[in-house]
Amino acid sequence: xxxxxxxxxxxxxxxxxxxxxxxxxxxxxxxxxxxxxxxxxxxxxxxxxxxxxxxxxxxxxxxxxxxxxxxxxxxxxxxxxxxxxxxxxxxxxxxxxxxxxxxxxxxxxxxxxxxxxxxxxxxxx
Amino acid sequence: xxxxxxxxxxxxxxxxxxxxxxxxxxxxxxxxxxxxxxxxxxxxxxxxxxxxxxxxxxxxxxxxxxxxxxxxxxxxxxxxxxxxxxxxxxxxxxxxxxxxxxxxxxxxxxxxxxxxxxxxxxxxx
DNA sequence: ATAAGTGTACTATTTAATATAGTACACCTG
DNA sequence: CAGGTGTACTATATTAAATAGTACACTTAT
Numbered sequence: 001x002x003x004x005x006x007x008x009x010x011x012x013x014x015x016x017x018x019x020x021x022x023x024x025x026x027x028x029x030x031x032x033x034x035x036x037x038x039x040x041x042x043x044x045x046x047x048x049x050x051x052x053x054x055x056x057x058x059x060x061x062x063x064x065x066x067x068x069x070x071x072x073x074x075x076x077x078x079x080x081x082x083x084x085x086x087x088x089x090x091x092x093x094x095x096x097x098x099x100x101x102x103x104x105x106x107x108x109x110x111x112x113x114x115x116x117x118x119x120x121x122x123x124x125x
Numbered sequence: 126x127x128x129x130x131x132x133x134x135x136x137x138x139x140x141x142x143x144x145x146x147x148x149x150x151x152x153x154x155x156x157x158x159x160x161x162x163x164x165x166x167x168x169x170x171x172x173x174x175x176x177x178x179x180x181x182x183x184x185x186x187x188x189x190x191x192x193x194x195x196x197x198x199x200x201x202x203x204x205x206x207x208x209x210x211x212x213x214x215x216x217x218x219x220x221x222x223x224x225x226x227x228x229x230x231x232x233x234x235x236x237x238x239x240x241x242x243x244x245x246x247x248x249x250x
Numbered sequence: 251a252t253a254a255g256t257g258t259a260c261t262a263t264t265t266a267a268t269a270t271a272g273t274a275c276a277c278c279t280g
Numbered sequence: 281c282a283g284g285t286g287t288a289c290t291a292t293a294t295t296a297a298a299t300a301g302t303a304c305a306c307t308t309a310t
Contacts (some may be wrong), residue, residue, distance in 0.1 A: 009296090013267060025229035035287060048270045053287075069286045070277030087229055090222050091239045097215050097222075098243030104150035104212055108244045112237060114216045115131045118223030134267090136297060162256060173299045178258075194257045194308030 001036065004045050014049055016055035024075065024083045026104065031080070035065055035073045126161065129170050137172055141180035149200065149208045151187065156202045160190055 004012055023029040038056065040047040040074050056073060059065045064079045098111050127144050129137055141224045148154040165182065167174040181198060189204045223236050 003148060013268085022225065022228070025225075029286090038287095039285080050271085051269060054268095067286055068278080070284080071279075072285060084229070087226060087231055089228055091231070091235060092224055094219060094226075095239040097219055098240045100147065100150075101212060101215055101219075102244050103147070104209070105152075106212055108240065110188075110216060111219060111240045112164045114220040115223045115233065115236045115240060117148070118220045119227050119236075138297080163258095164256080175300085176298060179297095181260090192257055193307080195255080196308075197256060 002041070002045060004047065013051050013055040013058070016052060017058055020055075020059055021064065021083045024079050027080075027088065029075050029079075030077055031077045032073045035075070036074065057084065127166070127170060129172065138176050138180040138183070140181055141177060145180070145184055146189065146208045146211065149204050151247065152205075154200050154204075156200050156204065158200045160198045160200070162197065 001023075002016060002099070006012070008020075020029070020088055029035075035056065036044070038049045038052040041047070041052050045052075056065065056067075060067060060073075063076060063082050065073050066076050067073045094115075101111055102108070126148075127141060129140055131137070135143075135144075145154070145160070151215050154198050160181065163174045163177040166172070166177050169236070170177075181190065181192075184196075185192060188201060191201050192198045219240075226236055227233070
């Protein structure tokens, strides 16, 4: 369910946050779905439970999941919407990088091609 | 010449590397131009000279600048080409983010618009 | 020759973030 | 009651980053 990279400089707890949101954005996780418990997931990933607790707390703070003490932790109804709003930041990131490429003299077509390729379509060269 | 953000999680020395390369990519720094000395720049930015030395060493390792001991540090003739090759990584980054946006159901037009906006052109909605 | 500026090479220390370890307690369900 | 869940602590270890300070070699200009 999760894939941890222990060597990059992105903290594990952020990877959990990021990947959880991605699963929601893609629809793999929906409202009411239960997230793996910190204990179970800590064994599965060989990661300290506290690290996962930190990630889950943040997701909860964002309104993406809610804890039912003694029961489990579940995806909220607002999760998809909240994650969707966060995607605007990624669009801003695309713009920021594009500005750099523009300043560096990279042709706009090359950048558009990178986008199109990601969407599985090809524009002519 | 440089703008340091002390609060983000990008190390100062990486910001120096990044910004130097950006100045070269944009043509603001050309072959033969002298880079500010570690001592001068450390006072200007209120940053430890060792931190700048670390950044410069890495730029040198990449072949972007060369030191003339006792004289100064200068942009190499290969700098622009080397930096240019590095831009391909940024294109890959655009593609990676675009894939995420695609998976999250964001329309390709929105992403293309972000790129176009960065290039100062507008596509129709 | 000297002074001033340059690069370089160290060692030591501090700081902050991250992750781990261990414990304890409260809650819900079967 | 047992077993799973969330939660809240404290303590420790590790690492990267940055700072502080010193020393030395080299080049240029005076």
